Amino acid sequence: MSDQTRFLLNENDLPKFWYNIQADSPVPPTPVLHPGTLEPVTPDFLSVLFPMELILQEISSERYIPIPEEVREIYKLFRPTPLIRARRLEKALGTPAHIYYKYEGASPSGSHKSNTAIPQAFFNKAAGTKALTTETGAGQWGSALSMACQMFDLDLEVYMVKVSYTQKPYRRILMETFGAQVFASPTNLTNYGRSVLAQDPQSPGSLGIAISEAVEVAASSGGAKKYSLGSVLNHVLMHQSVIGEEALKQMDLANEYPDVVIGCVGGGSNFAGIAFPFLRENLKNGQRTRLVAVEPTATPSLTKGIYTFDYGDTAKMAPVVKMHTLGHDFVPPSIHAGGLRYHGMAPALSALVDAGLIEATAVRQTPTFEAAVQFARAEGIVPAPESSHAIRAAIDEALDAKEKGEKRVILFNLSGHGNFDMTAYESYLAGKLEDYEYPAEAVASAMERLPKVALPA
Ligand SMILES: *Cc1c(COP(=O)(O)O)cnc(C)c1O
Numbered sequence: 001m002s003d004q005t006r007f008l009l010n011e012n013d014l015p016k017f018w019y020n021i022q023a024d025s026p027v028p029p030t031p032v033l034h035p036g037t038l039e040p041v042t043p044d045f046l047s048v049l050f051p052m053e054l055i056l057q058e059i060s061s062e063r064y065i066p067i068p069e070e071v072r073e074i075y076k077l078f079r080p081t082p083l084i085r086a087r088r089l090e091k092a093l094g095t096p097a098h099i100y101y102k103y104e105g106a107s108p109s110g111s112h113k114s115n116t117a118i119p120q121a122f123f124n125k126a127a128g129t130k131a132l133t134t135e136t137g138a139g140q141w142g143s144a145l146s147m148a149c150q151m152f153d154l155d156l157e158v159y160m161v162k163v164s165y166t167q168k169p170y171r172r173i174l175m176e177t178f179g180a181q182v183f184a185s186p187t188n189l190t191n192y193g194r195s196v197l198a199q200d201p202q203s204p205g206s207l208g209i210a211i212s213e214a215v216e217v218a219a220s221s222g223g224a225k226k227y228s229l230g231s232v233l234n235h236v237l238m239h240q241s242v243i244g245e246e247a248l249k250q251m252d253l254a255n256e257y258p259d260v261v262i263g264c265v266g267g268g269s270n271f272a273g274i275a276f277p278f279l280r281e282n283l284k285n286g287q288r289t290r291l292v293a294v295e296p297t298a299t300p301s302l303t304k305g306i307y308t309f310d311y312g313d314t315a316k317m318a319p320v321v322k323m324h325t326l327g328h329d330f331v332p333p334s335i336h337a338g339g340l341r342y343h344g345m346a347p348a349l350s351a352l353v354d355a356g357l358i359e360a361t362a363v364r365q366t367p368t369f370e371a372a373v374q375f376a377r378a379e380g381i382v383p384a385p386e387s388s389h390a391i392r393a394a395i396d397e398a399l400d401a402k403e404k405g406e407k408r409v410i411l412f413n414l415s416g417h418g419n420f421d422m423t424a425y426e427s428y429l430a431g432k433l434e435d436y437e438y439p440a441e442a443v444a445s446a447m448e449r450l451p452k453v454a455l456p457a
Helices: 043-047 051-057 069-076 087-093 114-126 142-152 160-169 167-179 193-197 207-219 234-241 241-253 270-287 347-354 365-379 385-404 422-430 438-445
Strands: 018-021 062-068 083-085 098-103 131-136 155-161 181-185 225-227 260-264 288-298 305-309 320-325 358-361 409-414
Touching: 018 234, 018 241, 018 270, 043 051, 043 142, 043 193, 051 114, 051 234, 062 422, 083 241, 087 098, 087 365, 087 385, 098 241, 098 347, 098 385, 114 131, 114 142, 114 234, 131 142, 131 207, 142 155, 155 160, 155 167, 155 320, 160 167, 160 181, 181 207, 181 320, 193 207, 207 225, 207 234, 234 241, 234 270, 234 347, 241 409, 260 270, 270 288, 270 347, 270 409, 288 385, 305 347, 305 438, 320 347, 358 385, 365 385, 385 422
Parallel strands: 098 409, 131 155, 131 225, 155 181, 260 288, 260 409, 288 358
Antiparallel strands: 018 062, 083 098, 305 320
16 A cells, blocks of 8 residues: 655656547537628638648547647646545545646646647747737636747737736736736727727626737737737647646556546636547547536526637637537636636537536636635645635545545546636635626626527438
């Protein structure tokens, strides 16, 4: 019997390939539509925003895509990340369950987002791009891309959701330290930003609005600037597969296999990163791991949204995709998990939830922070508010196992640390958090504004 706590891989265990779920998914990919014509997009349309290599990855059905050496070299600054058995949390809960977490907060920017920021910067640099534009919610994506752009000598403009810009000044300063330019969105720098401000000068912003601004700047740059997205797209989910591939090897080192794998979902990328390699084992190698995606009750796209075609952004400039959505004009409440405030969900993940291969659940903000603090006090890491949704669900699994007297093996993704999220913890500790429930009527009214897509049967 071992009492090992950390399960570490060597540098040469770092994956050499990304895993593409499209190769094994039993549900066919759904078309990506032009926001104006609502016809399937051509690579030409996408090439205004993305370099060709990323477009090819986006539509690829190859199972394994090689990770370039230049990318692996930078991954090695923080990967393989540790897998840790949460023994002290198990003890605090008095559960017979074994709880493991994969710690993506070990990256320099503090979250899993570096896993895709680095290859996106690399493939843009290789294609001759001079500058990138992007949005950021909580600031984790902006931080990760700032670091990656710095390493590949690319300029970066970040449109940061205004509510986060005010809540998290130190995230902005981190991005600026890496050399990025950061704007509070909505800005008066774009046509779309100006139109939002004209209607509502106090707009707190939203990811949908910030995406529209970043897309507008790239699309009107005459090719000098490209746009980069930190979640939702197939190529982003694929880059995150390094998390699950490493975790498979590490569970092996621990001599266990998870009964359940848990991750929080905003656009779906960190969850897909840890879960899709385990889904492959379910589909191809007879494993039966439950895969659970956890979202906030304030932005419950998977549990309350509709699975249908919708715009990826508020201004209807980004492609229309089939996903679980709350409506592209949804402005979410100002919950502290800024990275989970997106109206939609990755199409690849949505399709798998719709097919019943992945479970979804929603948790409220206060119990989520209770779980975060319990975890911090047991394990010594203050988790990101986003990741804390996964912790809430993992603790609930462990308590359920305790009630049933089962030895359940639980693996969750700790997608980031919360060291920049002290405002959120301050509110929680002062008893000032609010619990938002998404009103059902809001879905019905948002659906009236969906694109009218007529697809051939
Ligand atoms: C951005 C972010 C998320 C949510 O995004 P996904 O694409 O759903 O992973 C979750 N956790 C952290 C720490 C983040 O930075």
